[in-house]
Amino acid sequence: MTQPVQADASTFDDVVLPSQTHVPLTRARSNALLLLVAVIWGSAFVAQSFAMRSLGSLMFTGLRFALGAAVVAPFAWREWRMLRARNRQPRPRDLVHIAGLGTLLFLGAAMQQVGMQTTTVTNAGFLTALYIPLVPVLGWIASRHLPHWTTWLAAAGCVAGSWLLTGGGSLANFRTGDWWIIASSLPWAVHVMLVGRAANKLHGAMLVACGQFIACSALALVLGLATEPVTAHGVGQAFGAIVYTGVLSVGIGFTLQVVAQRHSRPADSAIVLSSESVFSAAAGALFMGDRIGATGLFGCALILACVLMVQLQPIVWRWFADSNRKPA
Template sequence: MTRLQANALLLLTALIWGSAFVAQVWGMDSVGPLTFTGSRFALGALVVAPLAWREWRQLARQGRAPGRAALGWIGLLGALLCAGVAMQQIGLQTTSVTNAGFLTALYVPLVPLLAWALQRQRPGWAVALAMPLCLAGTALLTGARYGQALQPGDLWMLGCAAACAAHVLLVGQVANRLGGAYLLSCGQFAVCALLSGALGLATEPITLDGLATAAGAIAYTGVLSVGIAFTLQVVGQRHAPPADAAIVLSAETVFAALFGAWLMGDRLGPGGLAGCALILGGILLVQCWPMLAQRLRSTPTEPA
């Protein structure tokens, strides 16, 4: 696969993820947020299951089948994933698709801060610069739309970003220990589906008519957003440089805003657009600067 083809797959991934915000809103017209989350992640687990089963057999043949400790880590990641996605889904009831896309993406600068607090990994200057950019962008984005401070839906999105940051901080380490990305993904999707589904059964009214009405949105977000888009991301990042992947996948926030404007009627004034630009700038700074700096350091200098 060429670099251009890999970047095209990653752009398609960002497109699916960005458009999924609209489907998530539509899906809650007839079912609750927890029921919707459980249904779509159950579908996503089924999509990844064949790849996960293949990895399991490969690891078993090598004598590296996951034990209880690995399953415990998968359970923890599934719980963090459930917390983040459930808060996002609840927040979409009272905030716009545009706000949701950009506020959720705040997990990017939060990851190095959590690594600093929990693992004593000191963040670089890029994070120190990105955080005030993101905070200023958040203030502009939320205040510009509503004419006041954060709304309940925006607060849910900030909670989602925090949970996603904790998830991202751990998922790479667990994947390396486990040796199987698809197995980890399928397992955490299944845990997320079980937890959110159980909470939905306990707290939300569920009817067959409601599920039937939401079936299209559940299928789109479950099969495409959770299952297929994740697979495309894995395949694309195997053949694309990290800097390419970081920039292309960050387009998810832009696609969320575009689909929100097209299908949901979201509109932003100058302040909101400036807030989006600041958040996106902070995200790209955190994602791309370390890789750019490493490339510059590795480039040999010509003798004078």
């Protein structure tokens, strides 16, 4: 398991790593990448829902993460050779940390996929967003670093917006699948908090991404083969969903997350990634017939406002600081 410590927030601003030969990502560009990740993940909920009609949750999780690992493997191999040339390749302890990240991925993805069997795409997107307030809370518990007050406000706003997105129903209306997805919020939160730290420590975003995909896939496939019926027809029926989620959601989405979080604060990353619920609701309405009323639309607007708050907060505070330093 990766060390349960949140990096100090200041270490994520304008990070320059010794192994980098290119201009590092700025915080704004990192958050823009995370927003793209949210679009990909939000749309993937539809494919995940379709896959449940013909394939078990664990097998689908294992196959899509195996495909994601294959997509990233050539880049990870190139990164490994570069690090080995500098005698900085991952050590056995580092590989254990990567496997820990893969275990967190497995727990979050598997529980989410089980929940997808008995809940809607819109609800899945909303409930997955519950990891948002957990990130700053876990970071505060682990490192005693109190996030900026706007982060807490934005986190609360995202949760409120996600609740409105589902129509503001009571807990009594939640299905079994809803509770499974609620449970998945804890491993997702820990993963968001730790993945950027691991990539920075190892100086290898692609290695971290590929390694965690392999670990997640291995766990899911072993358990899936032992507990779920698997047929060639079922795999064939879910083939399109496997390819879409494996290449885009896992291979591209999770890898971009690792790359972007090397230069983004964990709490900020969680807020930006929360817009996934908005995109999942849009995809659900477009492809699954889900409908969003006025309350849900207000929830979408609230989430987007919170994302903008996180993006603009450092710019606004820097502007005020520069204004105060100017001579009268």
